[in-house]
Amino acid sequence: MTTGPLVEPETVPAWLRPLVKVAGEVDSRTFTRFSPPEDLLTRAAAVLILFGERPGGPDVLLTRRADTLGSHAGQVAFPGGGAEDGDGGPVGTALREAEEETGVDPSGVLPVAVLPELFVPVSRFTVTPVLAHWRTPSPVRAVDQGETAAVARVSLADLADPANRFQVRRPGTSWKGPAFDVDGLFVWGFTAGLLSVLLSLGGWEREWDSGDVRDLDVAWAEHRARNVVPGAEEGPR
Numbered sequence: 001m002t003t004g005p006l007v008e009p010e011t012v013p014a015w016l017r018p019l020v021k022v023a024g025e026v027d028s029r030t031f032t033r034f035s036p037p038e039d040l041l042t043r044a045a046a047v048l049i050l051f052g053e054r055p056g057g058p059d060v061l062l063t064r065r066a067d068t069l070g071s072h073a074g075q076v077a078f079p080g081g082g083a084e085d086g087d088g089g090p091v092g093t094a095l096r097e098a099e100e101e102t103g104v105d106p107s108g109v110l111p112v113a114v115l116p117e118l119f120v121p122v123s124r125f126t127v128t129p130v131l132a133h134w135r136t137p138s139p140v141r142a143v144d145q146g147e148t149a150a151v152a153r154v155s156l157a158d159l160a161d162p163a164n165r166f167q168v169r170r171p172g173t174s175w176k177g178p179a180f181d182v183d184g185l186f187v188w189g190f191t192a193g194l195l196s197v198l199l200s201l202g203g204w205e206r207e208w209d210s211g212d213v214r215d216l217d218v219a220w221a222e223h224r225a226r227n228v229v230p231g232a233e234e235g236p237r
Contacts, residue, residue, distance in 0.1 A: 005113045006091075012112055012133050015058050016051055019202040023113035023131065031197050036119040036126065045125040046090035047080030048098040049198070050109060052134035057157050058204075060195075061140065063101055064150040064185060074149070076187040078194070079104070082125070090114060090128035102151045103143050108136030120190055129194060158182045160199050162208035168216040176213060186223040188216065 004024030009017040028035070036042050050061040067074045079098035087093040091114065095106045115129040142148040158164060159180055168188050169176040178196040180187040187195065199205040 003114045003116050007110065007112050012110075013053065013058075015053075016112070016133060016202070019131065019198065020112050022201050023115060026116065026201070028116040028118055030201075031115070031194060032118050034119045034121055036124075040124065042119065042124050042126045044083040044090075044093075044128070045081060046083065046093035046097070046128045046130055047078035048094035048109075048130050048132055049078055049194070050098065050104070050132045050134050051156075052137050052153060054153070056155055059153040059155045060159070061098075061102065061104070061134070062152050062154050062185065062187070062191070063142070063148050064152070066145065066147055066149045075189065075191075076185045077191050078129070080127070091130050094128075094130040094132075101143055101148050102140040103138075104134075104140050105136070105138035108134060108138050110135050118190075118194075127190070152183060152185060154183050154185065156199070156202075156204050159195060160204045160206045162206055165208040166212040166214055166219070167210060168214055168219050170216050178210075179214075179216075179219065181219075181223055184227045186220060186227075 005020050007020065009020045012020055048061070052059050052061065061079065062076050063079055064076050065074060079101045080094055081097040083090070083093045084096070087096060091111045095109060095111070098104050099106055110133045111130055112133050113131040115131065117126045117128050119126050140151045142151050159182055161182070164180050164182040166179055167176055168179045177188065178192045180192055180195065
């Protein structure tokens, strides 16, 4: 599927237009340094980055995975998952997965842009982010508590607040990436990386201390101590 805007920028709210306009000018290197090896068989997936607006300003829909899952337990993510026959492309995949995970009504969602495929080494997925405007918000919830622990609309202003931003690293490795501790959610990895770039591209970013680098396990434990989550005994995986 061709990447870039799916609608004319003037058809979305003014606060979302810069992101729609730039969607056709970016490539995968804007978001990640990872590229799949030529001989690696990858799996197609898509995520829905759903932007809405409430009296307090624009927000984005996030989910927290169940703490009992065997992989990525407790991690925050955009609604999304693997492609299935009949989806008709990444937009269909993203909308289907979002409805299955959060109960969002797709009829109130306007897909506005498709970003380049991004390779996630740990899962071997090539993930296509689909940007969307929540024209007619509907109630959302964790549809299956066995997979999704919580669903939240998180303010872009809170995500951009320097007090909620830092970087995390895995000791003994060269990996380092952005993170957010906001609204009781600890966001890192693929989701935090995407959010960090989108805040910048959308013009919402505020100056923050990128030199504040914390060990991932320590930051996770401190977050959990402040936000007691029953059953969340494991650290990042």
